[in-house]
Amino acid sequence: MSKASTITVLGAGYVGLTTGALLAHCGYKVYLIEPNKERLDVIKQGRSFFYEDGLDPVIKLALDSGDLVPTNSYEKSVPHSDVVFSCVGTPDNPDGSSNLNYVFGAAEEAAKHAKPGTIYVQKSTVPVGTGKKVEELFKKLNKKIDYVSNPEFLREGTAVYDTLYFDRVVVGGDNKSAVDAIIDIYIQLEKFRDHIAHIAGVPVGPRGDQYIGTSLNSAELIKVTANAFLALKISFANSIAVLADKAGADVVEVMDAVGADNRIGRAFLNAGRGYGGGCFPKDVSGLISSGLEHGVNLEIMQAAQAQNQAMPGYIVEKIQDAVGGQLSGKKVAVLGLAFKAGTSDVRKSPGVALANLLAKAGAIVASYDPQANEEAAADLHKDIKQANSIKDAIGNADVTVLATEWAEILEYSAVELAKHMKGTVLMDAVNQYNAVSATTAGLTYVGVGRI
Ligand SMILES: NC(=O)c1ccc[n+]([C@@H]2O[C@H](COP(=O)([O-])OP(=O)(O)OC[C@H]3O[C@@H](n4cnc5c(N)ncnc54)[C@H](O)[C@@H]3O)[C@@H](O)[C@H]2O)c1
Structure with missing residues (x-):
């Protein structure tokens, strides 16, 4: 033409x-x-x-x-x-x-x-x-x-x-x-x-x-394969993070060194609350399903999916341990509801899942996101209070959870966090906050697979 x-x-x-x-x-x-x-x-x-x-x-x-x-x-x-x-x-x-x-x-x-x-x-x-x-x-x-x-x-x-x-x-x-x-x-x-x-x-x-x-079929398979591989990398990092937690290693140190190998690469090896959004979860499940339709059992992707689905629950257990075993009545601030930084998209967002799990466990949850408050409203547990700022969310909190890697959240000063919170637990569910500054400010820094 x-x-x-x-x-x-x-x-x-x-x-x-x-x-x-x-x-x-x-x-x-x-x-x-x-x-x-x-x-x-x-x-x-x-x-x-x-x-x-x-x-x-x-x-x-x-x-x-x-x-x-x-x-x-x-x-x-x-x-x-x-x-x-x-x-x-x-x-x-x-x-x-x-x-x-x-x-x-x-x-x-x-x-x-x-x-x-x-x-x-x-x-x-x-x-x-x-x-x-x-x-x-x-x-x-x-x-x-x-x-x-x-x-x-x-x-x-x-x-x-x-x-x-x-x-x-x-x-x-x-x-x-x-x-x-x-x-x-x-x-x-x-x-x-x-x-x-x-x-x-x-x-x-x-x-x-x-x-x-x-070919037509290859183009279609390229797209889902690319997303599935990235999801696989994230879930792989998360499974190593769980081992690091048990064995006393630091997954960030591990992945920095592993990812320095050019054959592997550092991208998508960040452990934390897992992937979400309008693409990875459905592309992984769609690939599994399309495999089964062709008589192919993509167990490797089933494992990646299961690891991802387990992460919010794993993080809530870590928070529970950090506050002495009882979440009921504890005030928790969840910072970050978008499935990742830079968007207001909350489809299958781990931040929303974390906030809801905490609320279901009896915690008194306040949430905040720089862009996604409005879009998240319909997905949040009815008892969750939506705050208008980080300061508003963390006021008197026993625990603060960092759930999305927005610069506004990662750059919020540890001294300010410590000043406004009642308790000291800082759960970094994206493994990207400055742990040293948190500890220096008197906070108890908890990451995913971090020492
Ligand atoms: N969002 C991403 O980051 C991303 C990246 C790469 C690929 N994709 C893929 O691209 C596709 C679109 O994703 P999205 O996130 O933009 O979806 P979306 O849900 O944001 O947008 C889809 C839009 O299509 C409209 N629509 C539904 N039926 C229609 C019709 N018959 N005619 C015209 N419009 C219609 C809907 O109203 C909706 O606004 C999906 O297959 C997704 O997997 C998305």
Whole structure:
């Protein structure tokens, strides 16, 4: 096909909103379809409905120029588009498998309106084999649409930067000209990326520009395998942390030295409360489930999942030991509810799990997060008090738990903590607070796998 000029993005969540807003600065007209009215209304005002560094100015400018058009209408957007990016959610079913209702629903609706020759790009994370099924659907609907898998690797918190300065772009598909057309879009993004970085106020990155063309099935498997491997590293570090606790070693010292080996690398070897968010937990369970569907028992991932699920309970036991065995009636401040720093996302957040477990154990819990208080409200145990500041949360606390690695939390002075708390226990569930400063201020520092 000739070069794409008009693009529709389906789903204005973390992935779709970022993708759509950035592409609208690269010479494309971008329609952004979002059926959720509340989300759509916020986007139409020129901002994101979640916290993401640098995204709002990019949305605002693209709206003002008319190059980004948020809508709920397939009819008004898809027929004009050369390329459709599907960025709809793929949550987990109660049994851990991937819920593909949005994926197939969006594909069917788009197919109804697509002109012949449209390229349909799957950015959502889907189990291997899904693309072939969508291709069959298009055939059944008698639609000439080329299907391409282009899995997304952005991280919440650095979504704009990651999209502009990607490590690699994976594009899988059987039709070479469709694959090339999608690669062209990223080459176009490369031309504009420094300019967009300035608008967003994010750093200008290194020139990462690796393009990897694969088969459709491989592209789908690459995405879940990458996330599963990162989750595996975290759970591995956590299992070593539990051993370090028993054996009197320090997991940070261990992983610093282990990770200094270039073959291993230090990233994702931080022990602590485990992984959460809208991706790792469901991608791990989706991979396990997709393995079972093919008669493959991925026990290694089952072990990683079990280790992760055990971490909040393990940490609560450590807190219980630190306060002499009884949590009931103890005042505990939980600092950090977002599943990681840099986002307001609380999906499957370990901080929320910790706060809830503590409340269930009878502790009097106050929680605080720099960005996620509002999003966490519905998930928190009804007795948890949401504080407006760190100081407000820790006042008179017996225990403070650091549950998310926000700079505001990690940089909060140990002297101030000690001054406002009633007790002395500081549970560092992310293993990133300065233990020496805590001890010097008279706090009892407890980490995960730390001496
Ligand atoms: N969030 C991340 O960091 C991240 C990173 C890489 C990949 N992914 C993957 O990308 C996909 C999207 O993730 P997300 O976090 O952006 O999800 P999300 O839940 O934030 O957003 C999905 C959006 O799609 C909308 N939607 C549902 N049905 C639709 C339809 N038929 N047409 C148009 N829109 C529809 C929803 O209303 C929602 O706003 C998932 O498969 C996820 O695994 C996410």
